Amino acid sequence: MKRLFYAFFSFFLLTFAACGSKETDLPPYRQGNKEEFEQFLTEIEPQEDPWTEEELQTFESYLQPKGFEHIFSEEEIQALVKSKKCPKTVTPQQAAEDVTLAFDLLSYGYGGYHYFGGDEVFLPIRDSILAELASMKKINTNDLWKLLWESLSPIIADRHFFITTDQPHTAIYEREYAQSTYLVRDLYFDDPTGVDSRYVKRTIGPDGALTYCLAAVCLNPDSLPAAMTIEGVEHTLSWQLARPITHSDFTLAKVFSETTVADGQLPVLRNYTLTGSDKKLNKFVATGTSYKEKPLFVLDLRGNGGGNSGYALSWLYNLCDKQISDKCLWSNKISTYYTVNYGGFVNSQGGGWRSGHSNGTPWETDNLIFVLIDDNTASSGERFSNFLSMGKQVVLVGTNTMGCLNFGNIHELYLPNSGIMLQFGTSCDFYQGMEKTEGIGYSPDLWVEPADSLDAVVRLCNYYGLYKENDN
Numbered sequence: 001m002k003r004l005f006y007a008f009f010s011f012f013l014l015t016f017a018a019c020g021s022k023e024t025d026l027p028p029y030r031q032g033n034k035e036e037f038e039q040f041l042t043e044i045e046p047q048e049d050p051w052t053e054e055e056l057q058t059f060e061s062y063l064q065p066k067g068f069e070h071i072f073s074e075e076e077i078q079a080l081v082k083s084k085k086c087p088k089t090v091t092p093q094q095a096a097e098d099v100t101l102a103f104d105l106l107s108y109g110y111g112g113y114h115y116f117g118g119d120e121v122f123l124p125i126r127d128s129i130l131a132e133l134a135s136m137k138k139i140n141t142n143d144l145w146k147l148l149w150e151s152l153s154p155i156i157a158d159r160h161f162f163i164t165t166d167q168p169h170t171a172i173y174e175r176e177y178a179q180s181t182y183l184v185r186d187l188y189f190d191d192p193t194g195v196d197s198r199y200v201k202r203t204i205g206p207d208g209a210l211t212y213c214l215a216a217v218c219l220n221p222d223s224l225p226a227a228m229t230i231e232g233v234e235h236t237l238s239w240q241l242a243r244p245i246t247h248s249d250f251t252l253a254k255v256f257s258e259t260t261v262a263d264g265q266l267p268v269l270r271n272y273t274l275t276g277s278d279k280k281l282n283k284f285v286a287t288g289t290s291y292k293e294k295p296l297f298v299l300d301l302r303g304n305g306g307g308n309s310g311y312a313l314s315w316l317y318n319l320c321d322k323q324i325s326d327k328c329l330w331s332n333k334i335s336t337y338y339t340v341n342y343g344g345f346v347n348s349q350g351g352g353w354r355s356g357h358s359n360g361t362p363w364e365t366d367n368l369i370f371v372l373i374d375d376n377t378a379s380s381g382e383r384f385s386n387f388l389s390m391g392k393q394v395v396l397v398g399t400n401t402m403g404c405l406n407f408g409n410i411h412e413l414y415l416p417n418s419g420i421m422l423q424f425g426t427s428c429d430f431y432q433g434m435e436k437t438e439g440i441g442y443s444p445d446l447w448v449e450p451a452d453s454l455d456a457v458v459r460l461c462n463y464y465g466l467y468k469e470n471d472n
Contacts, residue, residue, distance in 0.1 A: 031465065037210065048361070056329070073336060087418070090418050094417035096133055098415035103126040109333060112156065159378070160425050164421050176219075177438070183242050192212050195230055202446050204397070209463050213447060215447045224239045245303040247272050257272075267291070271284060271304055274304065274306055274381065288314070288319040296466055299372070301381050302450055327386075332354050334353060360390055382402065382404065396445045400443055405438075407427060
């Protein structure tokens with residue numbers, strides 16, 4: 001029987017969706033066939049998909065040149081990592097010195113410099129900025145910051161890349177290339193025949209059954225269709241922004257927490273961040289051993305802004321007793337900028353790259369793991385979800401991740417005259433494929449409003465009777 005849910009299910013929607021993260025555990029009104037869920041697990045199993053020779057060659061083209069025109073000593077870089085108070089104004093000569101230095105630093109240390117076009121793209125931008133500065137008599141530091149940011153941010157589609165002063169600037173969070181997830185709420189259907197496949201996504205219905213919904217990741221919801229015919233019925237579509245989870249500083253300081261829902265039947269491990277206290281992070285890593293004994297659990301990565309993916313790998317090692325790898329092309333631009341920030345390679349100030357790749361190997365576990373992700377799952381938080389997606393009984397639930405992963409290993413430098421902070425990473429990495437993911441992210445297996453995703457997993461486990469194997 002086809003199921004198309006609307007307002008007559010408002011009781012369920014108010015109970016589950018409107019309550020956000022209340023994590024209710026009402027029983028389903030009917031029981032599903034567990035074989036349907038097992039078939040779904042088979043459909044989303046990760047597959048071997050090695051990098052092609054063409055992809056490897058394309059990647060190699062981004063790692064040029066092997067030496068650098070602008071060389072900075074370790075002492076020069078050390079002087080630039082110290083934060084400075086920004087003066088209100090600078091002279092045109094001081095501004096020009098800082099702008100020239102900023103572009104030299106990008107050429108020298110930024111892992112994405114050649115990916116975004118190299119000298120052919122960046123030097124004309126530098127020269128245009130210098131020409132504009134030459135016509136000014138006195139330059140406000142905020143105006144200089146704005147000129148740098150507005151000139152570079154449209155070119156550098158890298159969510160780790162920042163330019164700012166010691167004053168708050170909301171513009172540093174505005175990325176014209178950053179896309180968002182939009183959902184048509186309260187519309188679920190079983191038969192996607194004839195529906196535009198670009199918008200059809202698997203989801204969890206109000207009763208917990210696997211079904212379909214409409215969702216899209218895009219820049220502008222105005223570009224999305226206003227109406228569709230679904231199961232023979234014409235529907236006017238109301239696309240709404242899926243809002244991610246944001247943690248407070250207090251929550252982030254906790255690093256992780258453990259609880260249960262569904263009358264204690266479903267363990268929930270929340271990893272808020274992969275940075276902060278080493279002691280707390282190591283305690284999180286140690287939980288991987290105890291979760292090995294839990295046949296069914298939720299790993300909540302909503303709002304996880306990242307940090308050090310080594311903690312994620314160590315947690316997985318404790319869970320699986322094996323080293324996990326994802327599909328990755330990785331590289332680091334080695335210079336004294338890298339050396340000062342991350343140690344090692346002291347004699348590499350002349351430049352060069354360390355690079356390699358892994359094809360990623362699907363891994364098996366006795367656990368059934370639901371991983372919650374959203375648009376605030378970023379950087380190493382995203383990579384954690386990518387590691388997990390290689391598991392054969394792992395289901396990602398939520399919305400696309402942020403898309404803030406390709407250019408990592410970041411640190412800050414401060415321009416000497418203006419005090420403007422320049423942040424960029426030394427790495428240039430690709431995951432799963434070479435398609436653009438900055439500002440787009442990686443997709444879930446089941447598309448659910450982030451505030452409802454834990455409740456939705458509770459409903460699904462109830463519906464398919466998954467708790468019966470998790471009584472211990």
